Amino acid sequence: MLSSPTTPRTALILRWITAGPLAIIAAVLTMASTPLWLPKGAAGVDHMILPIILFPAFWAIFFFYALIEARPIRALVIFAVVMLANAVVIYLQF
Amino acid sequence: MVYSAGALAVTLLAMVYLGLIDPKRGRVFATSTSKWLPHSRFAGWALVLLPGVALILAGQLSAFLIWFGAATVASWGMAVRPPRRF
Amino acid sequence: MSMVDKATSKRLLAVHGWSGVILGLFLYVVVVTGAVAVMSHEIGEWSVSGAGTEAPLNQPLDARIRQLAETVDPKYREDVSIFPNAAGTIQLFFHTHGTNSAGKPDDLGVRFMLAPKTLEVLARDEGYGTELPDDPQSALDYFLSILHISLHAPDPVGLYLTGLAGFVMLAAVISGIILHKHLLRDLFVSPRLSSRLLNRRDRHILAGSWSLPFGFLLAFTGTFFSFAGAIGLPIVAMVSFGGDQVKMLETLVGVPASVNKAPAVMANLDTMFADASRRTGTKPEFVSIAHWGTADAKVQVTTGPVESEIKYNNLVFHGISGQFEGVKPDLGTKPSLGNDIFGWMGPLHFGNFGGLLSKFVWVMLGLVTCYVTLTGLRLWVERRADDPVWQKLSRAIPTVGYGVPIGMAASAVGFLVSFPKGDAVGWTAGGFLVGCAVALLLGFVIGDRDRLGRIMSVLLGALLVSLPFLRISMGGAGWVDLSATLRFVPIMLDVILFAGGVFAIAAGLRWQVPGLRASQLSVRETTAVPAE
Numbered sequence: 001m002l003s004s005p006t007t008p009r010t011a012l013i014l015r016w017i018t019a020g021p022l023a024i025i026a027a028v029l030t031m032a033s034t035p036l037w038l039p040k041g042a043a044g045v046d047h048m049i050l051p052i053i054l055f056p057a058f059w060a061i062f063f064f065y066a067l068i069e070a071r072p073i074r075a076l077v078i079f080a081v082v083m084l085a086n087a088v089v090i091y092l093q094f
Numbered sequence: 095m096v097y098s099a100g101a102l103a104v105t106l107l108a109m110v111y112l113g114l115i116d117p118k119r120g121r122v123f124a125t126s127t128s129k130w131l132p133h134s135r136f137a138g139w140a141l142v143l144l145p146g147v148a149l150i151l152a153g154q155l156s157a158f159l160i161w162f163g164a165a166t167v168a169s170w171g172m173a174v175r176p177p178r179r180f
Numbered sequence: 181m182s183m184v185d186k187a188t189s190k191r192l193l194a195v196h197g198w199s200g201v202i203l204g205l206f207l208y209v210v211v212v213t214g215a216v217a218v219m220s221h222e223i224g225e226w227s228v229s230g231a232g233t234e235a236p237l238n239q240p241l242d243a244r245i246r247q248l249a250e251t252v253d254p255k256y257r258e259d260v261s262i263f264p265n266a267a268g269t270i271q272l273f274f275h276t277h278g279t280n281s282a283g284k285p286d287d288l289g290v291r292f293m294l295a296p297k298t299l300e301v302l303a304r305d306e307g308y309g310t311e312l313p314d315d316p317q318s319a320l321d322y323f324l325s326i327l328h329i330s331l332h333a334p335d336p337v338g339l340y341l342t343g344l345a346g347f348v349m350l351a352a353v354i355s356g357i358i359l360h361k362h363l364l365r366d367l368f369v370s371p372r373l374s375s376r377l378l379n380r381r382d383r384h385i386l387a388g389s390w391s392l393p394f395g396f397l398l399a400f401t402g403t404f405f406s407f408a409g410a411i412g413l414p415i416v417a418m419v420s421f422g423g424d425q426v427k428m429l430e431t432l433v434g435v436p437a438s439v440n441k442a443p444a445v446m447a448n449l450d451t452m453f454a455d456a457s458r459r460t461g462t463k464p465e466f467v468s469i470a471h472w473g474t475a476d477a478k479v480q481v482t483t484g485p486v487e488s489e490i491k492y493n494n495l496v497f498h499g500i501s502g503q504f505e506g507v508k509p510d511l512g513t514k515p516s517l518g519n520d521i522f523g524w525m526g527p528l529h530f531g532n533f534g535g536l537l538s539k540f541v542w543v544m545l546g547l548v549t550c551y552v553t554l555t556g557l558r559l560w561v562e563r564r565a566d567d568p569v570w571q572k573l574s575r576a577i578p579t580v581g582y583g584v585p586i587g588m589a590a591s592a593v594g595f596l597v598s599f600p601k602g603d604a605v606g607w608t609a610g611g612f613l614v615g616c617a618v619a620l621l622l623g624f625v626i627g628d629r630d631r632l633g634r635i636m637s638v639l640l641g642a643l644l645v646s647l648p649f650l651r652i653s654m655g656g657a658g659w660v661d662l663s664a665t666l667r668f669v670p671i672m673l674d675v676i677l678f679a680g681g682v683f684a685i686a687a688g689l690r691w692q693v694p695g696l697r698a699s700q701l702s703v704r705e706t707t708a709v710p711a712e
Contacts, residue, residue, distance in 0.1 A: 015191075032415050043512025045432055048420060049522050052412030056403035060350050064358075067195060068188050090419055095537055116368035123370075154488045156534045163394055163531075163541040167548055169367075170390035174383070176370045 014072035019063055022079045027059035029086035036093050097157035101145030102164050108141035109169045113177075123177045183358050196355040200556050203348045205580045208553040210345040212584050213328035214402070215546025218531055218539050222669050224266025224321030227595055229656035230667030232296025236264035237464040237481075238457060242449040244299045245272060248292055249472060256289040257472040263465065267317040268296035273309070274472070277426075280308040285426050319604040320595040323612070324588060329405075332609075336410040343410065346403030349549075352556075353395045356388050363389055380562045384555040391552055394545045401529035434513040440475040447502030449479065455504060456481040456495045465492070475500060480508060490533035491523040536672075554581050575629050582636030583619030589643040590615025596650045615643075637688030644681030648674035 034051035041047065062079070069075040113119060115133045142165075149158040184192070200207075216223070225231055233239055241262075249257060256274040264270050275289025287309035293302040305312045314322065330338025357363065367389055371382035388395075417428040453464050462484035470478045477499025482492055494508045509519040527533040531542025554577060561574035594611020598604045619636065626632040651674070652658050662671050 019195075028411065028415060031412060032419050035416050035420050041516045041518050043434070043509060043514040043516035043519060045434075045512040046516055046518035048416050048428065048432060049511055049518040052408050052416055053404055053521055053525065055407055055412055056346065056350060056400050059347065060354060063347075063351060064354060067191055067355075068184060070185075070188070093419060095534070098534075098537070113368045118365055119368045119370070122372055156485065156488050156490050156538070159490065159528070160534050160538050160541055163538075163545050166390050166394060167541070167544045170387055170548060173368050173390065174370055174386055176373070
């Protein structure tokens with residue numbers, strides 16, 4: 001599947017979807033799941049504050065990954081995996 | 095304030111040196127780079143960064159940030175002027 | 181030494197360019213207001229012609245606070261916050277916690293405004309913290325700060341908008357690093373004069389390269405401030421506390437589980453504030469008292485950073501014994517990595533850690549970022565010099581570029597003329613709107629972009645030059661008075677405004693300063709389009 005050829009137009013649409021909404025959703029989900037596994041630190045606050053501080057970094061990583069990845073379809077798959085993994089971590093909490 | 099001013103002075107001197115020996119700056123403006131100065135970009139950059147490292151090692155976080163911010167702005171102010179008026 | 185292949189580089193350039201051209205002016209608005217907001221405290225002090233007292237929280241306050249505490253409903257004594265505005269007026273707010281009319285958790289209580297030195301009650305207002313009347317003395321600095329923080333749009337829309345500006349800036353900085361193949365090699369190459377386009381390109385790239393580290397820092401911390409409350413807190417509270425944000429905040433701050441509410445007499449506050457000053461060598465800036473008049477009363481005094489540090493300090497005193505109990509982290513009750521990093525965000529973004537010196541540097545960093553944004557936009561239209569549509573749209577650059585500073589200067593005019601009459605809050609905003617409207621009008625009427633820019637520059641300069649005279653003629657203290665009482669901040673800002681104004685007028689009228697603008701004029705008008 002990863003090697004399936006994509007037309008330039010499909011690639012462009014995929015690029016827009018991954019770098020746009022998906023990068024933001026993935027960043028929000030990553031921020032939401034990180035407090036559930038990050039060590040609480042000396043004062044019991046690290047796991048809550050660090051993900052909030054890192055949110056812009058999460059977004060930037062996803063955004064630029066989506067732009068730099070040569071095959072946009074692979075970016076889509078990786079985003080799906082990241083979002084699913086985070087969703088599972090959050091789901092297990094409840 | 096004394097720390098950041100001192101550090102800034104060293105860094106800007108080193109920046110002037112780097113500007114004087116910069117090969118591309120000389121080429122673009124068809125002015126030969128300084129002949130009597132030794133050409134070592136490594137030494138120049140080391141001297142630029144040295145005050146910052148010293149401030150961090152001395153635990154002067156406040157002076158370090160002032161130095162860093164002022165050095166980037168002032169160096170840009172220098173680099174943006176054409177060599178004749180450097 | 182290109183970091184990415186050609187196709188990726190083309191893609192990144194498209195993102196860099198299009199995001200810049202669509203959101204660049206918006207980003208500029210956020211950055212230029214931010215550069216001004218760095219000096220908001222000083223601007224506040226200037227607008228009221230100096231503070232009434234140099235260290236408002238180090239004057240004898242204890243007796244007055246004690247006396248006023250007796251006049252409020254006992255339930256409001258749960259929490260007390262005390263802080264001065266730029267005029268030195270003390271805001272004293274006895275409050276408990278409730279839910280305001282918007283359904284949000286809010287402070288509820290009685291707020292006193294105490295005049296500097298005399299401690300006369302200037303105003304007494306009761307209600308929810310966010311719904312109390314605005315402080316007219318802070319009208320100008322508050323207006324300018326909120327303009328930067330949320331563009332005066334309602335919560336959370338305004339924060340989303342400025343957060344978006346942060347994302348745009350992060351994207352521009354990072355794509356700029358990846359795109360610029362010869363970043364280090366070109367650091368000392370001044371903008372080439374061989375063609376106008378090449379000159380524009382070099383100007384943008386050179387300023388962009390030198391401002392990369394702080395551009396990244398300011399964008400990152402700014403995005404944090406926009407999104408932490410608007411997105412981060414609710415989401416992390418949702419997964420960690422079932423959506424209870426108040427509970428999460430209490431856990432983050434480290435509120436003790438149980439409190440002894442037995443009545444007790446408070447120790448002397450003045451002694452504690454003086455002790456805090458002695459320990460840190462800086463002035464108290466904010467005081468928060470929990471459980472006033474009970475056995476477990478705690479007084480937390482926040483002071484500016486100790487020399488060589490950048491973080492503010494919270495010194496905790498026992499409210500009844502007056503004993504110093506230690507320094508409390510902002511987050512949690514023990515030192516931690518999370519607290520350290522959180523504590524750096526504010527100083528790194530505001531540049532408020534090293535007195536006027538760090539603030540000046542931060543203003544310059546902000547202005548360089550403005551320059552990068554505007555030169556980037558100019559480069560975009562210069563590349564499309566033959567396209568009439570882009571040339572028409574390009575008038576938006578001077579319109580907004582000068583329009584926002586004109587609006588800010590006009591807000592100061594609005595403040596100065598209305599402050600003596602006491603209705604400064606509305607007129608400050610009104611002045612801004614009038615200034616922006618005039619700029620927009622000029623932008624529509626004047627067809628030639630260069631002429632537009634020059635006229636706007638002269639207008640901005642005239643406004644800035646007039647501000648010191650307007651301040652004094654509207655009853656503000658003159659330089660002699662100010663010097664005699666050692667209030668130098670208004671004088672300093674008078675000088676900066678006047679000098680900045682003269683500079684803007686000179687730039688607009690193309691006054692020739694020998695050697696200063698010659699380089700720009702010698703740019704030859706060639707149409708040679710260089711390779712990327």
